[in-house]
Amino acid sequence: MAQPQLDVFQVIADPSRRYMLQLLSQQSLTINSLAENFDMSRPAVSKHIKVLHAAGFISIHDIGRERHCTLKREGFTELQQWISFFDKFWITKLKKLESILNQKAN
Amino acid sequence: MKKISHTLFFPHGPEVVWQYLTNADLMELWLMKSDFLPVAGHQFQFRIPPMPQLEFDGVIHCKVLDIVPMKKLSYTWNSGPGDGKFTLDSVVEWTLHPKDNGTELQLQHTGFKGTEHINMFAALEGGWLQNMNKILKLANTATHGTTTA
Numbered sequence: 001m002a003q004p005q006l007d008v009f010q011v012i013a014d015p016s017r018r019y020m021l022q023l024l025s026q027q028s029l030t031i032n033s034l035a036e037n038f039d040m041s042r043p044a045v046s047k048h049i050k051v052l053h054a055a056g057f058i059s060i061h062d063i064g065r066e067r068h069c070t071l072k073r074e075g076f077t078e079l080q081q082w083i084s085f086f087d088k089f090w091i092t093k094l095k096k097l098e099s100i101l102n103q104k105a106n
Numbered sequence: 107m108k109k110i111s112h113t114l115f116f117p118h119g120p121e122v123v124w125q126y127l128t129n130a131d132l133m134e135l136w137l138m139k140s141d142f143l144p145v146a147g148h149q150f151q152f153r154i155p156p157m158p159q160l161e162f163d164g165v166i167h168c169k170v171l172d173i174v175p176m177k178k179l180s181y182t183w184n185s186g187p188g189d190g191k192f193t194l195d196s197v198v199e200w201t202l203h204p205k206d207n208g209t210e211l212q213l214q215h216t217g218f219k220g221t222e223h224i225n226m227f228a229a230l231e232g233g234w235l236q237n238m239n240k241i242l243k244l245a246n247t248a249t250h251g252t253t254t255a
Contacts, residue, residue: 010191079218081160082194086215087110089154094112094213097126097136101116 011055016040017048021057021071028070110215117208120176127179127200144179146170163188177202183215194218
């Protein structure tokens with residue numbers, strides 16, 4: 001049952017999973033209606049959905065007999081955290097370089 | 107934000123600025139200690155404090171991609187949780203432009219894998235926020251109508 005947890009980047013490296021996220025960004029869909037967009041077996045679709053779910057990209061709700069998938073935002077924030085972290089990192093480092101070079105005589 | 111870009115001006119010729127980008131001893135003064143060598147294909151590392159919440163073991167794995175003396179230097183900038191896989195996959199590029207009285211240095215940190223989804227997410231979040239505001243307004247109106255707190 002437990003499968004290795006993939007990180008955000010591994011999750012969205014797969015084109016099918018990216019397309020699933022795109023479809024879900026427009027509306028919530030049942031697994032069946034999602035599967036109609038793909039030329040792959042239903043178990044293969046389910047497997048991708050499990051991966052998206054495990055990584056926090058989507059949530060799944062059982063309504064009647066149908067499983068509804070909805071986009072979640074947790075998975076997307078990690079990347080933004082990285083970019084803003086390194087933006088601050090470089091600003092700090094570049095200030096240091098600037099002060100070193102500006103003190104240096106020509 | 108999908109990429110990082112900063113431009114600086116130094117009152118020095120490109121040869122001086124270049125030294126600070128490519129000499130490991132000088133790099134350590136402002137950036138970090140590393141085993142950098144100005145050779146295409148050379149692999150080197152930087153170390154910063156680990157960040158477990160981002161699956162980062164503290165090691166930045168770099169490889170020199172392109173090096174054109176006094177003009178351009180680029181290297182990969184990858185990291186991960188320490189199991190050999192990279193969760194951060196990006197590229198740092200330095201470009202030097204000689205000017206009359208100095209050098210303009212541009213840093214670009216780009217190629218973050220996965221950024222194509224940030225726009226989608228931002229659009230989505232915008233929509234949610236608007237809806238949340240509507241709900242809050244309605245909730246506030248309802249509350250104020252029934253209580254006198």
